[in-house]
Amino acid sequence: MKLSIRILSLTLLLILSGCASEIGSFEVEGESQPRFTFTSDHVGLLLVYRTPRKYLNQGMLFTEFDKHDPNTRRGMKNNPNMQWAIEGEHDASVPINYGSVPEGMKEISPARPLAENTVYFVCTHIGRSAYSFAGRQFIIRNGRTIELHGHIDENSVDN
Numbered sequence: 001m002k003l004s005i006r007i008l009s010l011t012l013l014l015i016l017s018g019c020a021s022e023i024g025s026f027e028v029e030g031e032s033q034p035r036f037t038f039t040s041d042h043v044g045l046l047l048v049y050r051t052p053r054k055y056l057n058q059g060m061l062f063t064e065f066d067k068h069d070p071n072t073r074r075g076m077k078n079n080p081n082m083q084w085a086i087e088g089e090h091d092a093s094v095p096i097n098y099g100s101v102p103e104g105m106k107e108i109s110p111a112r113p114l115a116e117n118t119v120y121f122v123c124t125h126i127g128r129s130a131y132s133f134a135g136r137q138f139i140i141r142n143g144r145t146i147e148l149h150g151h152i153d154e155n156s157v158d159n
Contacts, residue, residue: 032144036098043125044126045087045124047082050121090102118157118158119148
């Protein structure tokens, strides 16, 4: 069972981090409110999720996002780790600011305040391919949004 979960997690990581040249990519930047900028033509979904401690240094399964009700969008609304979720049709040349729903999109889960020193995972559906998901981890430190890459010292965060 653990091996299956690891393989599934690794597959998710490959999907989320691979194919950037074909589907586009995005960056997380900004002050205490993140801004998401894209190199693609289309954004269809954006999820911001507080990373549970057990996933800080491993892949996170998509089922984690809607685990409270996997058959409906209510699962995202009721998930205590979901910080914000939007979907629709968005021109990727226009950045998305956290908590501000852009024209053409609707809120699935309203924006919650983000905390300093907490690791978040943002996942987005960019481009037009069914497999065009990309993800990043970020943290807010000293009023700045910083993308995280590599190993996270679990003792240095509040998750």
